Amino acid sequence: MTDAPLLQIENLTVSFRQDGRIVQAVRGVSFAVGRGETVALVGESGSGKSVSSLAAVGLLPDSATVDGSIRWRGAEMAGASPEVLRKLRGNEISFIFQEPMTSLNPLHTIERQIGEALALHQGLRGEAARARVLELLTRVGIRDPEGRLSAYPHQLSGGQRQRVMIAMALANGPELLIADEPTTALDVTIQAQILDLLADLKRAEGLSMLFITHDLNVVRRIADRVCVMEKGVIVEQGPAAEVMSRPQHPYTQKLLAAEPSGRPAPLTAEAAEVLSTEGLRVWFPITKGFLRRTVGHVKAVNAASLRLHAGETLGIVGESGSGKTTLALAILRLTRSEGPIVVLGREIQGLSEDALRPLRRQMQIVFQDPFGSLSPRMTVGQIIAEGLGVHGTPDGRGADEVVAEILGEVGLDPAMASRYPHEFSGGQRQRIAIARAMVLRPSVLVLDEPTSALDMTVQVQIVDLLRNLQARYGLAYLFISHDLRVVRAMSHRIMVMRAGDVVEEGSAEDIFERPSTEYTRALIAAALG
Structure with missing residues (x-):
C-alpha cells in the first residue's frame, strides 16, 4: 500500500436511534484501502461490515449518527454535502451488492x-x-x-x-469498488468465475476493492489485507496470508475453525428403504399461438432414480437450473411429474390429495430462506403448531407441550414460543424452520439449501443439529446444496445433477476422491480449490 491511501477511515463510530434508545453498530473502526489493493472486511452478520462501508460513502439512513474521519484521496468526506457525495458515488466509488435481483429494476x-x-x-x-x-x-x-x-x-x-x-x-x-457479499447467493462454479473476473478487472483497470464477506475461503482467493470485525469493532487486521495462517485473536481463530467437518453416523445394515423413484421425469410444456399448442418442453428432470434409507442422507448437488429443487418438489408431490414415487412402501404418484394427506406428515421440507418461509404475522409457537392442527399430535399430547419439546430439541428456549420471526437471528430462524418440520416426526426430510444464507459458525451449528436429529430419530434426508463442504459433512451418498440429468452418483467418499465426470471435477475444484 502507498503512503497516501485512497480511502482512510479513522475512529469511525456509527449509532442508530432505535425505539427511543441509541444502538452503536460500529465503534472506533480504523482501516485504509490503498491504490490497487483489495481489503476484505470479514465477520458474521451484525458485526458492522456493511454499515462501515455504507458510512464511507454517506449511504446510511437519517436515523444514523456518524462520528470519526472518512477521507477520500486526502479530502474529508464526513459531513460532506449531498452534492459532493453524489459526485463521488458512481464516478469514483461504486458498489456491487449481494443480491442483484433486488438491486436491479x-x-x-x-x-x-x-x-x-x-x-x-x-x-x-x-x-x-x-x-x-x-x-x-x-x-x-x-x-x-x-x-x-x-x-x-x-x-x-x-x-x-x-x-x-x-x-x-x-x-x-471508478477507482474503488465496494463489493458487499457479491458471491454469497451464487453456485460454486459461478462464484469462482465472478471472483476471477474481479481479480482480472483489478489487474487490468488498476482498481482498488473493499470486499465485504463472511466467507473466509473467498478472502483467501482475493484479498491482500483483511480486517476482522466482531460486534462493531475490528479485532484483528493485517496481510491476508498472515492473518489466515497465524490468527492472533480468539474470534479470528473461531472463524477459521468454523468449517463443517466430520461425517454422518454410518448406516445400520437393517436400515429400511423409506423412499425410491425410478426414471422420474419433470417436463414443463412450451406453448405458442392462440390455441397454446405445445411446441416443446423444458426438461427440468430427466429419468432420475434414487433410493433412500432410514438414517441416510443423499446429497444432491449441481449448479442453479440443474433440477435439484424440482426433483425434490416432485418427490413431495408439490409439482407434477411422471414415474413411480414410493414412500414407506406405498406408491404415491397416483394418489388423490385426500389420500395423500395422511402421508404428508411423513414428508417435510426446510427451505433455503427461513425468513421468507415463516409468516411474520404468527408467533413461533403458532408457526410450529400449524401442522399439528392439520395432522394432530403424534402421541395425543397438547400442542403447546409438543411445541415446547421440539423447541428444546433444536436448541431454542421454549419461552421463545411467543415471539415473532423478526425477533430472531438467521440461525435461530433456521432452527425454527427445522422445528416446524420435525414436530410431525417425519420419516423423510427435504433440506433445500438450509445453510446457504448463514454465517460459517452458524452453518457448523446447523450441520451438527441436523446430524444429531438424524441419529436420534433415524431421519432420511434429501440434502440439496451448492456448498460442497456442507454436503461432504452431511451426506452418505451424493447425486450430481446437470441440466436435468443425473450425471453421477455414488458414496460421498467416491464422489469427492474419485469423481468420474469432468463436470463433478469442476464443481469440486471450484468449491475446494
Whole structure:
C-alpha cells in the first residue's frame, strides 16, 4: 500500500436511534484501502461490515449518527454535502451488492439500467451510450451482449445478473469498488468465475476493492489485507496470508475453525428403504399461438432414480437450473411429474390429495430462506403448531407441550414460543424452520439449501443439529446444496445433477476422491480449490 491511501477511515463510530434508545453498530473502526489493493472486511452478520462501508460513502439512513474521519484521496468526506457525495458515488466509488435481483429494476431492460449511469454521470446517450454498454457487457463476460441489451433481470441467471451489476459499477471508471457479499447467493462454479473476473478487472483497470464477506475461503482467493470485525469493532487486521495462517485473536481463530467437518453416523445394515423413484421425469410444456399448442418442453428432470434409507442422507448437488429443487418438489408431490414415487412402501404418484394427506406428515421440507418461509404475522409457537392442527399430535399430547419439546430439541428456549420471526437471528430462524418440520416426526426430510444464507459458525451449528436429529430419530434426508463442504459433512451418498440429468452418483467418499465426470471435477475444484 502507498503512503497516501485512497480511502482512510479513522475512529469511525456509527449509532442508530432505535425505539427511543441509541444502538452503536460500529465503534472506533480504523482501516485504509490503498491504490490497487483489495481489503476484505470479514465477520458474521451484525458485526458492522456493511454499515462501515455504507458510512464511507454517506449511504446510511437519517436515523444514523456518524462520528470519526472518512477521507477520500486526502479530502474529508464526513459531513460532506449531498452534492459532493453524489459526485463521488458512481464516478469514483461504486458498489456491487449481494443480491442483484433486488438491486436491479425489474421493469427496465439491461441496456436502460446501465445506460442510466452513463447518462447521469457522463451525459452519454443514444448510439454512444449503446456502444459503451456493449463494451461493458463484453468486458464482464456476458455472452451475446447485443442479444442481452433488451433483456430484463428475470430473464438472466444469477451469475449473469451479478455480471450486469459489475458492468454498472464499472460504467464510469471508478477507482474503488465496494463489493458487499457479491458471491454469497451464487453456485460454486459461478462464484469462482465472478471472483476471477474481479481479480482480472483489478489487474487490468488498476482498481482498488473493499470486499465485504463472511466467507473466509473467498478472502483467501482475493484479498491482500483483511480486517476482522466482531460486534462493531475490528479485532484483528493485517496481510491476508498472515492473518489466515497465524490468527492472533480468539474470534479470528473461531472463524477459521468454523468449517463443517466430520461425517454422518454410518448406516445400520437393517436400515429400511423409506423412499425410491425410478426414471422420474419433470417436463414443463412450451406453448405458442392462440390455441397454446405445445411446441416443446423444458426438461427440468430427466429419468432420475434414487433410493433412500432410514438414517441416510443423499446429497444432491449441481449448479442453479440443474433440477435439484424440482426433483425434490416432485418427490413431495408439490409439482407434477411422471414415474413411480414410493414412500414407506406405498406408491404415491397416483394418489388423490385426500389420500395423500395422511402421508404428508411423513414428508417435510426446510427451505433455503427461513425468513421468507415463516409468516411474520404468527408467533413461533403458532408457526410450529400449524401442522399439528392439520395432522394432530403424534402421541395425543397438547400442542403447546409438543411445541415446547421440539423447541428444546433444536436448541431454542421454549419461552421463545411467543415471539415473532423478526425477533430472531438467521440461525435461530433456521432452527425454527427445522422445528416446524420435525414436530410431525417425519420419516423423510427435504433440506433445500438450509445453510446457504448463514454465517460459517452458524452453518457448523446447523450441520451438527441436523446430524444429531438424524441419529436420534433415524431421519432420511434429501440434502440439496451448492456448498460442497456442507454436503461432504452431511451426506452418505451424493447425486450430481446437470441440466436435468443425473450425471453421477455414488458414496460421498467416491464422489469427492474419485469423481468420474469432468463436470463433478469442476464443481469440486471450484468449491475446494
